[in-house]
Each structure stands twice: as structure tokens, then as C-alpha cells.
Amino acid sequence: MFDSLSDRLDGVFKKLRGRGHLTEDNIKEALRDVRVALLEADVSLPVVKSFIASVKEKAVGVSVTKSVTPGQQMIKVVHDELVELMGAVNESLNLAAQPPAVVLMAGLQGSGKTTTTGKLAKRLAEREGKRVLVASLDVYRPAAMDQLRSVAEQAGVACLDASPDEKPQVIAQRALEAARKSGADVLFLDTAGRLHIDETLMDELVEIKSIANPVEILFVADSMTGQDAVNVAQSFNERLDVTGVVLTKTDGDARGGAALAIRHVTGKPIKFLGVSEKLDGIEPFHPDRVASRILGMGDVLTLVETAMEKVDLEESAKLQEKLFKSKGFTLEDFLSQMQQVKKMGSMSELVEMIPGVKQAMKGKDVNLDDGQIKRVEAIILSMTKEERRKHQILNASRKRRIANGAGVQVSDVNKLLKQFAMTQKMMKRFGKLGKKGFMRGGGLPGLPF
Numbered sequence: 001m002f003d004s005l006s007d008r009l010d011g012v013f014k015k016l017r018g019r020g021h022l023t024e025d026n027i028k029e030a031l032r033d034v035r036v037a038l039l040e041a042d043v044s045l046p047v048v049k050s051f052i053a054s055v056k057e058k059a060v061g062v063s064v065t066k067s068v069t070p071g072q073q074m075i076k077v078v079h080d081e082l083v084e085l086m087g088a089v090n091e092s093l094n095l096a097a098q099p100p101a102v103v104l105m106a107g108l109q110g111s112g113k114t115t116t117t118g119k120l121a122k123r124l125a126e127r128e129g130k131r132v133l134v135a136s137l138d139v140y141r142p143a144a145m146d147q148l149r150s151v152a153e154q155a156g157v158a159c160l161d162a163s164p165d166e167k168p169q170v171i172a173q174r175a176l177e178a179a180r181k182s183g184a185d186v187l188f189l190d191t192a193g194r195l196h197i198d199e200t201l202m203d204e205l206v207e208i209k210s211i212a213n214p215v216e217i218l219f220v221a222d223s224m225t226g227q228d229a230v231n232v233a234q235s236f237n238e239r240l241d242v243t244g245v246v247l248t249k250t251d252g253d254a255r256g257g258a259a260l261a262i263r264h265v266t267g268k269p270i271k272f273l274g275v276s277e278k279l280d281g282i283e284p285f286h287p288d289r290v291a292s293r294i295l296g297m298g299d300v301l302t303l304v305e306t307a308m309e310k311v312d313l314e315e316s317a318k319l320q321e322k323l324f325k326s327k328g329f330t331l332e333d334f335l336s337q338m339q340q341v342k343k344m345g346s347m348s349e350l351v352e353m354i355p356g357v358k359q360a361m362k363g364k365d366v367n368l369d370d371g372q373i374k375r376v377e378a379i380i381l382s383m384t385k386e387e388r389r390k391h392q393i394l395n396a397s398r399k400r401r402i403a404n405g406a407g408v409q410v411s412d413v414n415k416l417l418k419q420f421a422m423t424q425k426m427m428k429r430f431g432k433l434g435k436k437g438f439m440r441g442g443g444l445p446g447l448p449f
Contacts, residue, residue: 005256006294008037009078013295016074027059030074042226042257047085047264055081079291085260086287091244091269093120097215100133100179100187104212106205106236107220109141109193112248112274116220117190118151119274119282120246124186125157133184135160135175137168137208138192148190154279158182168192168204172211189214197232202239209240216243218271221258223247229258230265237266247285248274259290329424331388335380338373378406379416391417 012033016026031052038048059077095101103120105113117134124130134152136159138144145162152159160178162171172189179187189212194201209217219242221229229247236242245262250273263269270285380388382405387394394402394417396410403410 005037005041008040009034009295012037013075024060027056027074031056031059034078038257038260041260043261044227044230044257044265047261050264051081051085054084075295079295082260082291082294083287085264086285086290087263087269088287090284090286091271092284093124093216093271094243095124095130095186095215100176100184101216102176102179102187102189102212102214103216103218104189104191104205104209104214104240105218105220106191106240106242107193108197108222108232109195111193111220111222113193113220114138114144114148114151114190115277115279116218116246116248116272116274116282117148117188118155118157119279120272121152121157121186121188122155122279123282125155130185131183132157132186132188133160133175133179133182134158134188134190135171135178136162136190137171138190139164139166139168139171140192144192151279158184169207169211172208176212187212197235202236205240218242218244218246219268220246220248221262223250223256223258223273226257227261230261233262233266233268237268242266242268244269244271246270246272246274246282251275251281256294259285331380331383331391331420332385334420334423335377335388338376375406375408375412376416379403379408379413382406391420 012030015033016030034055035048035052038051039045043051055077058081059074093103095103105117107113114136121132121134125132134148134157136145136148138148145164149159160171160175162174166174168191175187175189178184189208191205191208192201217240219233219236219240221233223229225232233242233245245266245268247259247262247270250256250259259270259273272282273285275281275283379402382402383394387398387402394413399410399413403413406413
């Protein structure tokens, strides 16, 4: 997300870095480029005008200390204004109500409401220990109820049995009663979408709102539709008074215009981002962290939280202990470390979170294709246990067999072994440091190659 905008803004700030100080002229020139970058990111003209005016007001006349370059100073001003534009702080779900707290999911057809319902239900059940019930009120789309039932099963939460022959309002009332009887903490109502906004849809949603009295009304928007998502959000907000927005499909959106403009236009916060199709592919929207990513400053907090959540700390501890006892680092360990990294998300996502790495890799022949990790995984899994533990026995015939089993070339197997040999040397050095020296070195590297 924001790839094209990040690249354009990086070019703007590079021009300023060579200047001795900020002047009204070079600020004006920089803001002209920022304006174009935002418009290309599909941010509406009124929002862009307001943003540029605010940045200009704060940048002109600002004092630049000797330790800070004009480019750095401008980045700080733009960063703070981006944070302000997107909502300053993360706003989590407000579930402070007499159980069951009802969350109404609304949006157009195809925006990802049903999957998002499952993601949020899973998140609340696993992280906060909430008892969750979900119910589909979509009696129009074929198999919509079956889809939610399947998602709920994967998420490990209860799903209300309903029929397309019932009215959505009746299902909503039944869902409320079922949630109360079962002692559910949270009830998600997955409403029907349309291909476009119509009065019938809105009238139905208003009735459901009146019946369910939800504490949260979340508008689910496809971020890839850009300015259209903002306009639709505004229409839904006018009729329903939504409490927050969930932007989906952000992993396929290189512009990010919807994320930048929705808060400004609707006055309602973005609460979550859908970052992948997986049921755990959702993360809270932190404006300050997103602004840092846009400006190439990384997002260390999200990186650490992702690692704490998805990395098997017990497995990592076993590997550390093995190194300290000088038992050697094998291809099995290599595979284990790579699978740990894989759990944290795509390589491109991880690179965006590490400060400075994305810029440093520009123009260099670096392959961030996640398929490369799968190929390495396939190669190691095509080896016998003995070969993984004693890679020295891999002769030409064994390499050919492994390559055939993994569907790759022998050259790919040799490349992997070369990478592994470099990693093995590094691990030997870590092992010799002992625990104290190891931790001073920052613990196990996050990436095994």
C-alpha cells in the first residue's frame, strides 16, 4: 500500500536535502510536487487543497536547527500533517455495552464484509477471550449465508442458523435473542450489500439499526476503489452515522487515496486494515505508523507486535540453546527459521516496516518474491532427514534428485546451499559469543538468509 505515493514523496524530499535552509520558494516547489503525488494517489482535490494549505502554514518560517536538514524538517511537518489527516490515534472497537455488544457491518457488495466479519470475530475471540456470535442478514446473494457459516467455522466462533426465506429484520431480532440466551459478549450482523447505493438498501439498514441498537456500525470499503470508496462512505455515514471504517484489500492498493481521505471527508476513523485474504490478515489502523511507512521511515512497533504474535518463541529458544551447546546449525534449523519469518507476512510487507531498508534496496537487483521462499522450502523438504542434517553428503546425483522433487534446477539447489553456508558461518560466530554476547548482538536474526 502507498508504494507509488512513497516513491513520489521520496523524490520530493531528496530535492530539499541539498538546500541550505527552507525558504518560501523551495517550500512552494516541494508542495507543488506533493500536491501532484496526492492527486495521483486518488485523493480528492478538496482534501489535497486543505492538506497543502496546512503544511505550508506550518512549514513557512519554521526554524531549522543545524543538526536537521531542510528535507528532514519538511518530512517532519508532512508526517505530522498526515497523522492529523488520518485521525491522530488508533480507535479500537468500542464494546463497552451490556452484552451482547452488537457490531453492524455495512458496505457495498464485494467490499469484503463477510470475510472482515470473520477476521474481527476471530480476533476478539482469540485475543480478548470474547464469546462471539455472527449472523448473516444477506438474504439476496446466493450462498451468502453458507459463506459466513464457513468463515465462522474457520474462525472458531458460533454462527446463527438462518434461511434466505426470512426477512433480514426478523433474522436480526432472532440473532439478538440467541446472543442473549447463549451468553455471547459480541454479536456481528453481516448485512447485505448492493452493487451500488439504493434507497431500498439504506431503508433496510436503518430498520436493522433500529432493531439491533448497535454500539458499532462499521463501513467496510474496498481500498482499491479509491475516491469512490470515500464517496460511498460519506453516503452510508449520512444515513447510518457509522462509527468507523474498515479498509479491505490494502495489499493490492498501491495508491492509498481512500486511507488518506476517508477521515477528512466523513469525520469517522479508520479502525482496521485488511492486509491479506487470510483470517488473521487484519491489523489496527495506526495513523502515525502508516504515515511513517508512507514517508519511508518504517514501522518498528508493528514489526515487533507481529513477531511477538506469530513467531514461535519456544522454537526460537530451542534453536538458541542448540547454538550455545555448539550442536551446529542445520538445514532443518534453516527451514524452521524461514517458516517463522513466513508467518509474519510477505517479504515486501516486512521490508516496509524496517526503517531505511526500502530506500536502500531501490535500484538494486533484490528479489522480494515470496515465491522464492516457497522454492527454498520445497528444496529442503525434498531432502532426506540425513541430508538436511549433513548437507556435506549432497553429491551431484542427490542434488539432481532434490531438484526434480522440488521442481527446480540444480543451480537453484546450489544457490540455496551457498546461502546456507554463509548463514551457518554467522550462526557459529553467534554460538561462540555465548548467551550474553548473543543478546548484545540482538538475538537471532529475523531472516535466515
